[in-house]
Amino acid sequence: MTRIQQGTPEYRRVTLALFLGALAVYASLYVTQPILPLLSDHFGISPAHASLSVSVATMSLALSQVLVGPLADSLGRKPIMTFAMLGAGVIGVAAAFAPTFGPFLALRFLHGLVMAGLPATAMAYLAEEIDVRHLGAAMGLYIAGNSVGGLSGRIIAGTVADFWGWRAAVGSIGVLSLACALWFTRTLPPSRHFRAQPLQPRRLVGSLLHALSDPLLRSLYLIAFLTMGSFVALYNYVSYHLMAPPYGLSAALVGWIFVLYLAGTFSSAWMGRLSDRYGRAPMLALSLAIQLAGAAVSLAGGLLVKIAGIAVFTFGFFGAHSIASGWVGQRAVQDKGAASALYLFTYYLGSSIAGTTAGLCWMRFGWPGVVGFIGCLLTAALGMAALARRQGSR
Incomplete structure (x- = not known):
């Protein structure tokens, strides 16, 4: 079966969907980094405690990423990535309404667990579906989504928080993630070259x-x-x-x-x-x-x-x-x-x-x-x- 080639509508759908997926995941992962002082003030906690809002998400993402890869080999690439995207958006919005810092941290931990489904799977999907002659360009666009997501998430969160507070900042990135997830789900072509492997x-x-x-x-x-x-x-x-x-x-x-x-x-x-x-x-x-x-x-x-x-x-x-x-x-x-x-x-x-x-x-x-x-x-x-x-x- 022919793999996806550069210049085709399918190629554009794949690269845009994964660009937006990476943007949403990395914007969500580091959303609290620029607003840590606001979290300290709101919850009355030390800077070290506030930094846990970043640390627990990256920790759970690290743990989950080792396990999600084999799971995607068994269940398929797109279902795992779709679940990660939708889950990241829903949890991101929910975190904006956390009443105290404890539930907020628990949601951030869950956030990292769910988000791991995209970075652990996206490169494998591209390697399977994109023609090898055009794989480098497709990978480059995906990696660009990583950096743009990390950058834009921090800028958006810092700017929104300055006007409407930290809850609006976290919630806005959650809404952005949901919008990207819906686009991703609708437009990413299903895997055609994936072969399921037993766990x-x-x-x-x-x-x-x-x-x-x-x-x-x-x-x-x-x-x-x-x-x-x-x-x-x-x-x-x-x-x-x-x-x-x-x-x-x-x-x-x-x-x-x-x-x-x-x-x-x-x-x-x-x-x-x-x-x-x-x-x-x-x-x-x-x-x-x-x-x-x-x-x-x-x-x-x-x-x-x-x-x-x-x-x-x-x-x-x-x-x-x-x-x-x-x-x-x-x-x-x-x-x-x-x-x-x-x-x-x-x-x-x-x-x-x-x-x-x-x-x-x-x-x-x-x-x-x-x-x-x-x-x-x-x-x-x-x-x-x-x-x-x-x-x-x-």
Whole structure:
């Protein structure tokens, strides 16, 4: 059966549906990041407690993602993705009406569990349905939806919250997710090349253990944990820092700081190409060093210099993530799916653990404490990068 080719109506429906799916999921995942100070004020909780609204969602997404892939192999791609999209929208709207922080956290945990169905399945759907000659372009549009969703969700949430409060911000992203879900359900073509496979828990466990047995892959998993942990730590608490004196920025203005993610859109492709030319290990170390330097510059008092430092930090993070994730795919000759799942698991686990732990540093030492914590994580990541270089040379 002929696969979908670029330029056809089916191709446009597939790429637009998955672009909107990625946009909705990643807008929902990080919707609370720019409004953490508002959650602290409304519920009377500390910054570390407020950051759990991000951490529990990324934690449950990390846990669920490892299991959803095999489930989609058995039940089908589109049903799993449709359930994820509709569920994310419904739970997002419900979270806006949570009476206290406890139920809000429970809904955020459920949010992450449900959302995992799209990122764990979308790439497999594209690989099965799109002609291999046009697969790269289709993947690129899907990845663009990831970054645009993460960026637009934060900007929309920050802007809406500034005028109508945090409930309106969370609810607006929930409504956006529902609208995208309805479009997705109506327009995404059903799978034509999917072949159901029986669920085999023993094989899944064996694949995961095999993906853990390679020392180089273990180093890359730890680098994912450390770099993503540092990244979320910075963006979780920069809103507290910039909304406090002497800056006193509004939630809407703080939301726009996430435009700096565009520096990462450039660096992920550029550093990836440089790693092909000069080697993954040295370019990974360089990206981590750039990230560390950017964190140090963010200690400056001047607002513009501080923002420039955050931009440099973001540039380094996306470069490191691009190189490390590509290295995992190249290294894992067998069980590529399990290796990728473990990489993403540790990636989001770092977001959950470090993103909340950094809150204790913020409460005790302020912004210098957060940057010091980030410095420790990135120093450890540089050590792991040096170890990965030795392991790779063997």
